[in-house]
Amino acid sequence: MTQESTRVDDRSTTLDADGVLMWARLCVEGLAEHREEINALNVFPVPDSDTGTNLLYTMRAALDRAEGEDAWITEGGGQAGAREIAVALGRGAVHGARGNSGVILSQVLRAVGEAATFTVVDAATYRRALRTAVTLVDNALSDPVEGTIITVLREAAAGAGRSTATDLVEVARAAADSAAEALGRTTGQLSALRNAGVVDAGGRGLLILLDALVEVLTGEAPERPDYGVASVPADAACGAHGLVNEQGTGAEDEDDTAALADTRYEVMYSLTHSDDARADELRSVLRTLGDSVVVVGDGGAGDHARWAVHVHTDDIGPAIESALSLGKVVEIRVTDMLDPLGQGRTHGTTEGTSGQDDAGPAGGAGARAVAGPGAGAEDVAPRASGTPTRSIVSIVRPGPLAELFTDAGADVVDPGTDGSGVIDGVFAVDADEYIVLPNGELSRAQIGALDAALRDVGRHALILPTASVVQGLAALAVHDATTTLSLDGFGMADAAAATRHGYLVRAEQDALTLVGRCAAGDLLGVIGHDVALIDGDPVGLVCAITDRMLTAGGELVTVLLGEEFDESATEEVLTRLRAENPDVEVVSYAAGSGRVLAQVGVE
Incomplete structure (x- = not known):
């Protein structure tokens, strides 16, 4: 679906796969444009000025996964549906979530995938997605606080629910406008926001996503106030006796805010090879070790499922160790929230981390x-x-x-x-x-x-x-x-360690291997350090090595093919691997010349 066909002039009531991708790209653009604004608003629960960066990083991870899914389906001669793209967005966001706000955003995207029909996102889908997102977030959080992104999400769902329109455009407008009104009220709902004279940073980021959908459908972004300053005067927002929020907690009570801000470390990691019951158990344990606990899944099944884990704590070791018996812990990240820029560190210390995380997973000091x-x-x-x-x-x-x-x-x-x-x-x-x-x-x-x-x-x-x-x-x-x-x-x-590896070489001399005798010039398929296969067909041997390694499971196959694999042979390898393993992502890179003709990694 082209952008023209999604505009209100054409009275479109749905978004197909192309429309969902267009929305995701616009979300990334909007978050990139407003990143510094959102970072400046970030005063709760910790004033570490990284909410905009975390949201942008998470949304980029979601888009990368969705674009990869679309490309993979297209290469196979198929056409992606809206549900497939939306599910990929949610899984990519969970896998790449950064910060509390990024984890919550991942559940909003996951909810769209769970609500979508195979081919389209329509008005009913969008209402259902927002309701589902509220449920997922409420279930995932240990201590939901009103006056934050949660409040804005809840009001967006309520606004969509109140709309009786069958046109996705009107439902999207109702949700975004309700969210904007809720965002303006956050200044008076939390003392930290009121004292700083700002709206909630995470809520502002969510509004960008909601407005992006309106823009995709109409070609015009809704006009919003400048959120760089408080949208309502502090006195008017709070009243003479203090505002009571939706949880019934007096907004003048600063104990909760102080407790959250006093926790030193933000610990995040991913959990695989687990299930919902064990994720619930982990959530309960983490509540005893800290606050801002979020444990959310990507909706996957079996060993392909993944949970993003987030907690603010003073006990880094126990927060990580508590998950070891409940699944496989990967992608550990720790941020010192009292010293997010590492300014208190000197050479030789190991305490403290940087909160500047807009570099990607492979970001480093630069390529030299x-x-x-x-x-x-x-x-x-x-x-x-x-x-x-x-x-x-x-x-x-x-x-x-x-x-x-x-x-x-x-x-x-x-x-x-x-x-x-x-x-x-x-x-x-x-x-x-x-x-x-x-x-x-x-x-x-x-x-x-x-x-x-x-x-x-x-x-x-x-x-x-x-x-x-x-x-x-x-x-x-x-x-x-x-x-x-x-x-x-x-x-x-x-x-x-989680990447099983194999490679393809030519035997340099006659020898006796674990799988029989080979002659000089034979092609050997080696897995780990042992010869596992002997064959004369390089394409077949690469596929056979991969199949052997996938018997223990895997999500991603990386194939590095040397000069002996021309364009035709490379295409045959990829086609066979993807056809035989439809649930596994397969990527390939040229390896150039060398003794090793091909290498395979399974993660």
Whole structure:
């Protein structure tokens, strides 16, 4: 559906898949445009000025997942329906949620997917989606507070419900206008907002999404006041005796706000291989450890389901450890809310993290390819104290694979023919902290030598056990520059360990393998460190390796294909893998020349 056909001039009463994607893109544009405004409004529950950034990051993750779903279906010769795109938006948002507001936003998007029919979103769908979102958010939160995004969402649902129109345009307008009125009232509902003279930041972000739908349908965005200042005078909003909010709590009572603001750390992570019952159990445990507890799912089933977990706490370890027996914990992020910019940190400390999270999961200090040796260890002086800089150093040979790491924000060091230049190459990267990805290019002795050299000059470094390029890419995908070195390394190592890897090589000589005798020139399919298959068909062998690794489950397959795979062979590999594994995302990259003809990673 084109934009023209979604406008009110055509009296459209629905949005198809293209319309839903158009809405999502407009949401990203609106949140990007208003990010600093929303950040400036962010005074509750913690004045860390990151709500706009968190909402934008979450919405971008949702859009990336939806566009990928649309492209995958189109490549297969199909046509996506509105429900498929909406479900992908919700799952992408849950997987990429940042902050309390981002987690709540993920449930709004999830609700659209659960409410949509296969082909369209209509007026009835939108009403049902907003009602469902209210239910999901209420069930997910440990301590819902009125005067926040929750209030704005509830009033949007109520406004849509009061509208008797059958036209999606009119229902969308009713929801957005009701939300705008509720947003204006938030200034008087919370003392923190009243004292600052602002509306709720999360509610402002939600209104941008609601207004974006109106704009998609009509071609014009609703006019709203400048929310950079309070939309109503504080005295008028509060009255002489203080406003009573919808929960019946006096808005003059500052105890709850103070309690929330005094909690030091924001802990977030994802939980997989779990279920709703265990998610409920985790939510109950986290309530005993902190506040602002949110545990929300993406609506998936089985091992493909995922829950986003959020809590404000002073006990980081127990908040993470309490989930270990309830599923698999991945993508851990910790923010020091009392020092979100890390200004209290000095070189060598591990306490505190940065709250600046608008860099993506692979965001880093920037991409700087290091091709040759630099200063030796003896020439490197310890760095001055201050806010540490961190670099992800990937040991990988020049070519397309090196470009993949560089584009993702890593510093690339060429191992050369024998690895002798690695230490000099790493020291040529200017940073206080290093996370090194060997990617199977270094021996244990070389890793030990690098570790000793880093310690000799007082550098803080982690060398992760990435035994292949695909494990290195998986680790880099969850790199979080906003957290501490140890937590960043933990999350990256966890992602690498969760990635099963295999590769395709030609036998260099006659040999006896675990699966029989091979002759020089035979194609060997290796899984982990063992030969698992011998065949003469490179396309068939890559698919067979992948199938073997998927028997233990998986959500994402990454295929790196060398020069022996031309365009036709690459297309055949992808077509077969996607047809045989419709529930698995398959991505492919060129690997260039080398002894290894293809590599496969399963996450």
